Amino acid sequence: MLYNIITxxxxxxxxxxxxxxxxxxxxxxxxxxxxxxxxxxxxxLILCSYHQxxxxxxxLNRGILTALKKSGLDLDIRIxxxxxxxxxxxxxxxxxNSIYKYKYSTDKFNxxxxxxxxxxxxxxxxxxxxxxxxxxxxxxxxNYEPSLVSGQSNCTVVAEEYNLKxxxxxxxxxxxxxxxxxxxxxxxxxxxxxxxxxxDIIPSYENRLSFHIENDxxxxxLLEKIKVLPDDTAILLVSFLKDKNGKSFDHxxxxxxxxxxxxxxxxxxxxxxxxxxxVGGSLKSPFRHGEITSNLAIDVLKGKNINSIPVMYEKFDxxxxxxxxxxxxxxxxNILPAGSVIINDPxxxxxxxxxxxxxxxxxxLIQTAIIILLISNVVKRKKVQRRLTKAKCELExxxxxxxxxxxxxSHDLRTPLVNIHGFYKLNKEYFDKLNQFISANINLKEMSxxxxxxxxxxxxxxxxxxxxxxxxxxxxxxxxxxxxxIGDIKxxxxxxxxxCLIANILNQMSFQIKENNIKIDVAPNLPQCYSDRxxxxxxxxxxxxxxxxxxxxxxxxxxxxxxxxxDESVYCVEDNGIGIPQEYxxxxxxxxxxxxxxxxxxxEGLGLTIVKRILFRLNGRIWVESEKGMGSKFYVAxxxxxxx
Amino acid sequence: xxLDIDRKKIIIIADDxxxxxxxxxxxxxxxxxxxQIIRFCDGEEMxxxxxxxxxKGDPLWEKYIILxxxxxxxxxxxSVLEFMKKNSCLQKTPVIMVSASSNPNFxxxxxxxxxxxxxxxxxxxxxxxxxKNNYL
Numbered sequence: 001m002l003y004n005i006i007t008x009x010x011x012x013x014x015x016x017x018x019x020x021x022x023x024x025x026x027x028x029x030x031x032x033x034x035x036x037x038x039x040x041x042x043x044x045l046i047l048c049s050y051h052q053x054x055x056x057x058x059x060l061n062r063g064i065l066t067a068l069k070k071s072g073l074d075l076d077i078r079i080x081x082x083x084x085x086x087x088x089x090x091x092x093x094x095x096x097n098s099i100y101k102y103k104y105s106t107d108k109f110n111x112x113x114x115x116x117x118x119x120x121x122x123x124x125x126x127x128x129x130x131x132x133x134x135x136x137x138x139x140x141x142x143n144y145e146p147s148l149v150s151g152q153s154n155c156t157v158v159a160e161e162y163n164l165k166x167x168x169x170x171x172x173x174x175x176x177x178x179x180x181x182x183x184x185x186x187x188x189x190x191x192x193x194x195x196x197x198x199x200d201i202i203p204s205y206e207n208r209l210s211f212h213i214e215n216d217x218x219x220x221x222l223l224e225k226i227k228v229l230p231d232d233t234a235i236l237l238v239s240f241l242k243d244k245n246g247k248s249f250d251h252x253x254x255x256x257x258x259x260x261x262x263x264x265x266x267x268x269x270x271x272x273x274x275x276x277x278x279v280g281g282s283l284k285s286p287f288r289h290g291e292i293t294s295n296l297a298i299d300v301l302k303g304k305n306i307n308s309i310p311v312m313y314e315k316f317d318x319x320x321x322x323x324x325x326x327x328x329x330x331x332x333x334n335i336l337p338a339g340s341v342i343i344n345d346p347x348x349x350x351x352x353x354x355x356x357x358x359x360x361x362x363x364x365l366i367q368t369a370i371i372i373l374l375i376s377n378v379v380k381r382k383k384v385q386r387r388l389t390k391a392k393c394e395l396e397x398x399x400x401x402x403x404x405x406x407x408x409x410s411h412d413l414r415t416p417l418v419n420i421h422g423f424y425k426l427n428k429e430y431f432d433k434l435n436q437f438i439s440a441n442i443n444l445k446e447m448s449x450x451x452x453x454x455x456x457x458x459x460x461x462x463x464x465x466x467x468x469x470x471x472x473x474x475x476x477x478x479x480x481x482x483x484x485x486i487g488d489i490k491x492x493x494x495x496x497x498x499x500c501l502i503a504n505i506l507n508q509m510s511f512q513i514k515e516n517n518i519k520i521d522v523a524p525n526l527p528q529c530y531s532d533r534x535x536x537x538x539x540x541x542x543x544x545x546x547x548x549x550x551x552x553x554x555x556x557x558x559x560x561x562x563x564x565x566x567d568e569s570v571y572c573v574e575d576n577g578i579g580i581p582q583e584y585x586x587x588x589x590x591x592x593x594x595x596x597x598x599x600x601x602x603x604e605g606l607g608l609t610i611v612k613r614i615l616f617r618l619n620g621r622i623w624v625e626s627e628k629g630m631g632s633k634f635y636v637a638x639x640x641x642x643x644x
Numbered sequence: 645x646x647l648d649i650d651r652k653k654i655i656i657i658a659d660d661x662x663x664x665x666x667x668x669x670x671x672x673x674x675x676x677x678x679x680q681i682i683r684f685c686d687g688e689e690m691x692x693x694x695x696x697x698x699x700k701g702d703p704l705w706e707k708y709i710i711l712x713x714x715x716x717x718x719x720x721x722x723s724v725l726e727f728m729k730k731n732s733c734l735q736k737t738p739v740i741m742v743s744a745s746s747n748p749n750f751x752x753x754x755x756x757x758x759x760x761x762x763x764x765x766x767x768x769x770x771x772x773x774x775x776k777n778n779y780l
Contacts, residue, residue, distance in 0.1 A: 411743070
């Protein structure tokens with residue numbers, strides 16, 4: 001068959017699809033091969049007394065199945081629910097017998113796991129007939145007595161023990177004031193059985209606890225009674241699956257209902273109620289019971305003789321508590337028995353992973369510290385870098401300035417010097433000539449006209465020039481000093497009302513302005529700036545005085561001052577003066593540079609140099625828009641705000 | 645005689661400093677030269693004048709000898725020199741730089757551009773005689 005498929009496949013496909021087909025064949029082979037190993041499987045029957053949905057049964061089965069799956073054995077597991085909580089009589093048992101006979105006559109089970117007392121009762125009647133020779137493990141057996149399995153071989157028992165004594169001891173330990181136990185029970189098998197057990201225990205608590213058992217109440221009367229329980233009471237919920245009216249209850253839901261309505265703590269004895277209102281303590285765990293049973297079954301499946309396994313009793317060595325209930329009843333965690341497990345504990349994760357958390361916390365702390373360190377480092381570096389850039393800028397400009405000073409010194413400062421030198425030499429020549437005349441002593445009278453010309457005109461003229469050049473030299477040196485001093489003046493920055501400041505300057509210069517008949521127009525809304533008052537006054541004084549100096553004498557002069565605000569506060573001093581040709585726009589800011597030296601003898605060529613230098617110190621800048629004969633617009637930009 | 649006067653070179657002095665100009669004029673006159681002396685106060689005036697002469701196409705420009713300062717307003721002497729040496733008509737005109745600066749950089753720059761001489765101020769009788777002997 002497989003061969004035919006492969007052949008047909010190969011004939012059908014072309015080369016391109018070959019790889020896909022090969023892959024497909026591999027999958028088919030793998031798929032077919034799986035059941036080949038299945039022949040070694042073992043058959044297991046789980047026979048439950050009760051029904052699916054009954055929490056005890058479900059938890060027990062979960063325990064059994066979990067352990068079976070963990071075993072790694074290849075198992076075929078069947079589960080039967082006898083449902084004896086709903087149907088329980090001899091006729092029903094014989095019907096079940098016929099059904100199982102019909103179903104399992106051909107099946108040979110390797111082991112049967114029987115759960116709870118009813119299944120044991122059933123199997124003790126029909127086991128020989130239904131499953132002859134099959135080993136059985138009876139689990140969940142209450143009130144175990146050897147007589148229960150008398151006459152049966154090939155079987156063992158996992159018995160349920162009652163933990164009521166542990167629960168009462170626990171209550172007395174946790175609540176000093178409790179003297180009464182209010183027992184909630186019902187008329188079901190569980191309830192009746194538990195009451196029997198209780199009856200045996202009660203005498204041992206004489207003088208310590210008194211018991212009040214209710215087993216025939218409706219839901220309403222139960223809740224009413226619970227609500228008025230005195231403080232020295234604790235509730236023990238044994239069973240409330242059916243009330244007086246025959247109404248059925250879910251074990252978990254009823255626990256929650258009682259706990260929510262109770263003014264006193266509620267105790268139970270089964271683990272799956274934990275988290276639904278019971279405080280906790282030593283609890284029976286059907287899940288654990290199932291696991292224990294399953295482990296025995298696995299031993300048997302692996303070849304252990306079932307008759308060699310003694311009857312087992314479930315142990316209650318771990319206490320379980322609900323954090324919410326502990327909190328509700330103000331129970332200190334420290335007084336709980338050692339090794340107790342607390343569920344719903346929001347700090348559980350912390351307690352369990354204290355060390356890991358601590359190390360993670362420390363690592364995060366260290367990392368944070370490192371990050372902070374790095375960030376602060378980066379910030380520091382950036383700050384230093386910024387300062388460095390500024391320093392570099394300053395240094396470059398200083399360098400440029402030195403260059404310009406050297407240039408100025410070699411030309412402009414030397415000019416008066418060489419003039420003095422030149423005219424000194426000239427005068428020396430005149431004196432030599434006079435000496436010649438005197439020593440020669442000839443024709444003095446004839447020469448007297450020339451002598452008096454030299455003495456009265458030529459020599460004084462040369463001396464005048466020498467003197468004026470000395471004065472000029474002095475002026476130039478003073479100017480140079482004043483420029484260089486700008487770098488040393490202390491700056492005190494403040495917010496300046498520029499309208500007020502400009503008005504003061506114009507007031508100071510009112511004589512010059514009136515004298516030259518200049519129309520002044522200042523915009524009323526000049527933006528404020530963050531600057532040094534005296535330096536700012538100097539800037540605008542120089543600019544306005546330049547505008548006056550370089551006015552066009554042929555027309556009526558005006559000066560307009562306006563401003564606007566962008567990234568910085570910008571001010572413009574506009575005039576209709578002689579203007580600046582394109583090619584000199586940069587030169588006008590140079591040391592000693594004068595636009596028209598012939599026209600204006602009064603300038604030193606320092607005004608704009610000073611302005612530029614001041615603006616450098618104030619973090620401002622200056623630029624000019626102008627054309628020859630068209631007037632000039634000098635723009636000054638100053639910081640509008642404190643620099644961060 | 646008339647021809648002779650016409651042939652005399654015109655001395656152009658370009659210097660913004662009055663006193664320097666006066667000194668140059670005094671010493672040049674002391675050498676008994678009768679040549680006409682024209683003065684310009686900055687490089688711009690100078691270049692404007694030269695351009696006009698060029699447009700005229702008059703060969704008179706060959707008759708000029710120029711004494712020029714370096715540091716002048718608007719256009720400096722080195723730029724004027726550069727302009728002249730690039731211009732085929734003005735190339736041959738002798739240019740003598742007369743500057744207050746003895747900066748070797750400037751001297752080398754002017755020499756490279758093709759100035760005929762470089763005098764460091766102050767101007768004196770010796771320099772005036774040299775000009776008279778070499779260029780007039």
